[in-house]
Amino acid sequence: MSLRFKAISDPDGSGSNSKEQKMDLGNGSEVVYVPRLLTSDESWKFFDYLNKEIPWTRPTIRVFGRSHVQPRDTCYVASKGLPELIYSGYQPHAFSWDDFPPLKDILEAVHKALPGSTFNSLLLNRYKGGNDNVGWHADDEKLYGPTPEIASVSFGCEREFLMKKKPSKSSQGGGAPHNSWIHLDVPLLQPLLLSVERRSDDDEPVSKRLKKSSNPDHHSFTLKHGSLLVMRGYTQRDWLHSVPKRAKAEATRINLTFRYVP
Numbered sequence: 001m002s003l004r005f006k007a008i009s010d011p012d013g014s015g016s017n018s019k020e021q022k023m024d025l026g027n028g029s030e031v032v033y034v035p036r037l038l039t040s041d042e043s044w045k046f047f048d049y050l051n052k053e054i055p056w057t058r059p060t061i062r063v064f065g066r067s068h069v070q071p072r073d074t075c076y077v078a079s080k081g082l083p084e085l086i087y088s089g090y091q092p093h094a095f096s097w098d099d100f101p102p103l104k105d106i107l108e109a110v111h112k113a114l115p116g117s118t119f120n121s122l123l124l125n126r127y128k129g130g131n132d133n134v135g136w137h138a139d140d141e142k143l144y145g146p147t148p149e150i151a152s153v154s155f156g157c158e159r160e161f162l163m164k165k166k167p168s169k170s171s172q173g174g175g176a177p178h179n180s181w182i183h184l185d186v187p188l189l190q191p192l193l194l195s196v197e198r199r200s201d202d203d204e205p206v207s208k209r210l211k212k213s214s215n216p217d218h219h220s221f222t223l224k225h226g227s228l229l230v231m232r233g234y235t236q237r238d239w240l241h242s243v244p245k246r247a248k249a250e251a252t253r254i255n256l257t258f259r260y261v262p
C-alpha cells in the first residue's frame with residue numbers, strides 16, 4: 001500500500017501556493033506540502049539574508065546521556081513572555097522577531113498559506129553540507145502541547161526528509177522489537193537521487209516524488225527551495241522524522257520550523 005499526497009486545490013496550475021497537497025498518515029496525523037510557498041528569487045534573497053545575518057551556533061547537546069556537538073547550526077526566535085525551550089539538555093537563547101525583520105515576512109507568508117494557524121516561535125537550522133543532519137526525533141516537547149502544528153520552510157540545497165512511524169504500544173517492552181525499529185539510526189529507505197534543479201518539478205505531484213515504498217510506515221520527501229511542509233495532529237506523538245546525511249548534498253540548506261507555544 002502506498003499513501004499518496006492528494007492535491008486539494010490546484011484550480012489553475014498557476015504555480016502559486018494554491019498547490020497545497022495533503023497526506024493523511026492515519027490516526028489523526030497529517031502532513032501538508034506546499035511546493036512553492038515563495039518564488040525561487042524571493043527564497044534566494046531570504047537564504048542570503050539568513051545565511052549572513054543569523055547568529056548561528058553549534059551547541060553541545062546531550063543525546064542518550066552522551067554529549068555531542070549538534071551536527072548543524074541553529075538559532076531560536078520567540079515572541080516575548082513564552083516559556084523557555086529546552087531540548088536535548090540545551091536551552092537556546094530566544095532572540096526577538098524584531099532582531100531579524102525578514103523573518104516576519106516569512107512568517108506572514110506561512111500564516112497566509114495556513115489560514116487559522118498561529119505560530120509564535122521559530123527554530124532555525126543550517127546544514128552546511130551533506131554531513132550536517134538531524135537524527136530521528138519527534139518535536140514532542142511538552143511545551144508545544146499534545147497536537148502541535150509545525151510549519152517547516154526550506155531554502156537552498158534540497159535534502160531528503162524522512163518519516164517513520166513510532167513502534168506501536170503493543171510492541172514496546174516485553175516482546176521482540178518492531179521489525180522496522182531495529183536500526184534506529186539507520187535510514188531504512190535508500191537515498192533518493194538529489195534532483196538537479198528542474199523547473200518542471202514544481203508541477204510534478206508530490207506523490208511522484210515520494211520514494212516508492214511498500215511500507216506505509218515510512219515516507220520520504222525531497223524538500224525544495226522555497227517549499228513549506230506542515231506536520232499536524234498527532235504526527236509528533238506517533239511519528240519520527242529526520243534529515244539524514246547525504247554525501248551528494250554539498251551546498252548549504254537553511255530550514256525554519258515555525259511552532260506555537262500556548
Ligand SMILES: O=C(O)CCC(=O)C(=O)O
Nearest residue numbers: 123125134139243255257
Ligand atoms: O531541517 C528540517 O527539515 C527539519 C528540522 C527539524 O526537524 C527540527 O528542527 O526539529
Ligand SMILES: [Fe+2]
Nearest residue numbers: 137138139241
Ligand atoms: Fe523536528
